[in-house]
Amino acid sequence: xSNNLPKIAWIGLGIMGSPMSENLLKAGYEVTGFTLEQDKxxxxxxxxxxxxxxxxxxxxxxxVIITMVPASPQVExxxxxxxxxxxNAKAGALLIDMSSITPQTSVDLARNAKEKGIRxxxxxxxxxxxxxxxxxxxxxxGGEQADFDAALxxxxxxxxxxxxxxxxxxxxxxxxANQLIVAVNIQACAEAVVFLEKSGVDLNAALDVLNGGLAGxxxxxxxxxxxxxxxxxxxxxxxxxHKDMGIVTDAARNVGAALPVGAVVAxxxxxxxxxxxxxxxxxxxxxxxERLSGSQV
Numbered sequence: 365x366s367n368n369l370p371k372i373a374w375i376g377l378g379i380m381g382s383p384m385s386e387n388l389l390k391a392g393y394e395v396t397g398f399t400l401e402q403d404k405x406x407x408x409x410x411x412x413x414x415x416x417x418x419x420x421x422x423x424x425x426x427x428v429i430i431t432m433v434p435a436s437p438q439v440e441x442x443x444x445x446x447x448x449x450x451x452n453a454k455a456g457a458l459l460i461d462m463s464s465i466t467p468q469t470s471v472d473l474a475r476n477a478k479e480k481g482i483r484x485x486x487x488x489x490x491x492x493x494x495x496x497x498x499x500x501x502x503x504x505x506g507g508e509q510a511d512f513d514a515a516l517x518x519x520x521x522x523x524x525x526x527x528x529x530x531x532x533x534x535x536x537x538x539x540x541a542n543q544l545i546v547a548v549n550i551q552a553c554a555e556a557v558v559f560l561e562k563s564g565v566d567l568n569a570a571l572d573v574l575n576g577g578l579a580g581x582x583x584x585x586x587x588x589x590x591x592x593x594x595x596x597x598x599x600x601x602x603x604x605x606h607k608d609m610g611i612v613t614d615a616a617r618n619v620g621a622a623l624p625v626g627a628v629v630a631x632x633x634x635x636x637x638x639x640x641x642x643x644x645x646x647x648x649x650x651x652x653x654e655r656l657s658g659s660q661v
Contacts, residue, residue, distance in 0.1 A: 367392055367394075369392055369393050369394070370393070370426075370427035370428045370458075370518070371393075371394050371396070371425055371426050371427050371428070372388055372393050372394065372395045372396070372426060372427070372428045372429075372430060372518070373395075373396050373397070373398075373416075373422040373423040373426035373428070373429045373430070373453075374388075374395050374396070374397040374398075374408075374413075374422070374429075374430050374431075374432070375397070375398050375399070375419060375422060375423075375429065375430070375431045375432070375433065375442055375449070376399055376431055376432040376433040376438075376442075376463070377397055377399035377401070377404040377405070377407070377408055377432075378399070378404070378432065378433075378434075379493050379496075379598065379599070380432055380462075380489070380492075380493065380496045381399070381404075381432035382404055382407055382408070383493070383496040383497040384430075384432065384462075384496050384499075384501075384522050385397055385408060385411075385413060385430075386408075386411045386413075387496075387499045387521055387522055388518070388521055388522070389411050389412045389413055391521045393518075393521070394413075394414070395408070395413040395414070396413065396414040396415075396416050396421075396422050396425075396426065397413050397414070397415060397416060397422060398415075398417075398418060398419050398421070398422040418447065419442055419447060419448060419449060419452065420447055420451075420452040423449050423452050423453045423457070424452055424453070424454070425454070426453065426454075426457060427457060427458065428457070428458050428459075428460060428515070428518055429449060429453055429457055429458070429459045429460070430459075430460045430461075430462060430518075431443075431449070431459070431460070431461045431462065431463055432462045432463055433463045434463065434604060434607070435463070435464075435465060435604075435607050436465040436466050436469040438463070439461060439463050439465050439469055439473065440469065440473075443459075443473055443476075443477075444476070449482075450476060450477055450480050450482060451480075453480070453482055455480065455481030455482065456481060456482075456483075457482050457483070458482075458483045458484075458485070458511060458514055458515060459473075459477060459482055459483065459484045459485075460484075460485055460487050460515050460518070460519070461473065461484065461485070461486050461487065462487050462488060462489055462503075463488065464488045464489075464536070464539050464540075464543070464604070464607075464608055464611070465486075465488075465536060465611070466536065466611050466614070466615070467486075467506075467533035467534070467536040467537050467540070467615060468533065469536075470484075470486035470506060470532055470533045470535070470536050471532045471533040473486075474486075474507065474532040475532075483507075483508070483511045483514075484507060484511070484532070485505050485506065485507030485508075485511050485512060485515055485532075485535070486505065486506040486507065486532060486533060486534075486535040486536050487503050487504070487505045487506075487515070487519065487535055488503075488504055488535050488536055488538075488539035489501040489502065489503050489504075489522075489523060489539075490502040490504070490539065490542045490546070491523070492586065492599040492600045493599040494586060494599060495523070496522075499521065499522055499523065499524070500523065500524040501522055501523035501524065501525075502523060502524070502525040502526075502542075503522065503523040503525065503526045503527070503535075504527060504529050504534075504535040504538040504539055504542070505519075505526065505527065505528045505529060505534075505535045506528075506529055506530055506531060506532050506533050506534035506535035506536060506537075507528070507531070507532050507535075508531075509528065512528045536611075537615065539608075540608065540611050540612035540615055541612065543605065543608035543609065543611075543612055544609070544612045544623065544626045546583060546605075546646070547605055547608075547609060547626070547629045547630070547633060547646070547649075548625055548626060548629050549581055549583040549584075550583055550587065550646055550647060550649050551629045551632060551649050551653075553581075553583060553584055553587065553591065554591070554647075554649045554650040554652070554653045555653050556574070556579075557571075557591045557650055557653075558650070558653045558654055558657050558659075562657065567591075567592060568592060571584065571588050571591070571592070575588070586599075587645075587647040590645060590647035590650075591647060591650055594650070595645075596641075596644040596645045596647060596648040596651070597644075597645060598643060598644060598645045599645050600645060600646050601642065601643055601644065601645065601646070602633060602636055602637050602641055602642045602643070602644055602645070602646055602648060602649075603637060603642040603643065605633055606630075606633050606634055606637050606642065609626070609629070609630035609633050609634075610630070612626065612630075613626065613627060613630055632649065632652050633646075633649070635652060636648060636649060636651065636652045639651075639652075639655075
């Protein structure tokens with residue numbers, strides 16, 4: 365297939381990366397991918413993409429390189445060193461890091477990439493697995509206006525709300541704020557669910573009417589069935605939200621912002637993880653409230 369669209373390399377084909385890369389394939393982009401799990405490479409190939417044997421093979425001819433990995437250490441591992449992105453991508457390539465990492469990691473990556481003639485934007489997302497599949501993600505971007513403009517057609521294939529928030533690292537700062545709001549929101553919903561159930565109210569009816577008023581939220585819409593069915597199959601794992609709460613509490617401390625409620629919820633997320641629930645969806649904060657309320661979970 366030959367077309368005028370930029371050639372894309374995709375590194376990291378997890379819960380988010382796989383459906384996102386498939387949306388690019390559907391839009392006519394050539395996508396060459398690399399990830400650590402063979403079954404994810406097979407899935408990409410089945411969708412019409414090309415599986416690469418290494419990061420170097422994936423990025424060598426790419427115009428645009430997109431990374432979607434769990435945290436800062438993984439971004440550094442795939443970006444640096446002789447087998448990494450910066451040593452093997454061509455000058456002029458655009459690196460779009462969609463991972464959720466510390467703002468400082470994004471700033472450092474952009475600076476190091478610039479020495480190689482590689483442009484970088486940080487573009488973390490919100491919307492979870494459902495948002496990735498439906499291509500309605502919210503994408504918060506940090507970087508230069510010209511690089512944002514170059515990336516926009518690609519990002520518009522992946523998401524719906526796409527905003528340049530400021531210089532390198534700004535996307536990650538906004539993402540950290542997003543994760544703060546989401547965690548506190550899920551915690552509030554979880555507490556309401558336990559309160560309603562212990563009061564003998566019809567939970568389904570109660571959540572419907574709450575979601576129609578000022579208490580309504582995207583969290584309640586997206587997670588209502590998780591709460592009702594105690595279905596905690598991961599769309600976004602507690603392990604990752606634990607990492608994100610670390611990012612936001614650390615970044616807030618650095619700028620002198622107090623996050624009293626955020627700090628409490630960060631501890632509740634940490635305790636849930638310590639109890640072995642790190643692999644569950646973040647709606648499993650409900651389990652922590654149930655335990656605190658005397659239920660056997």
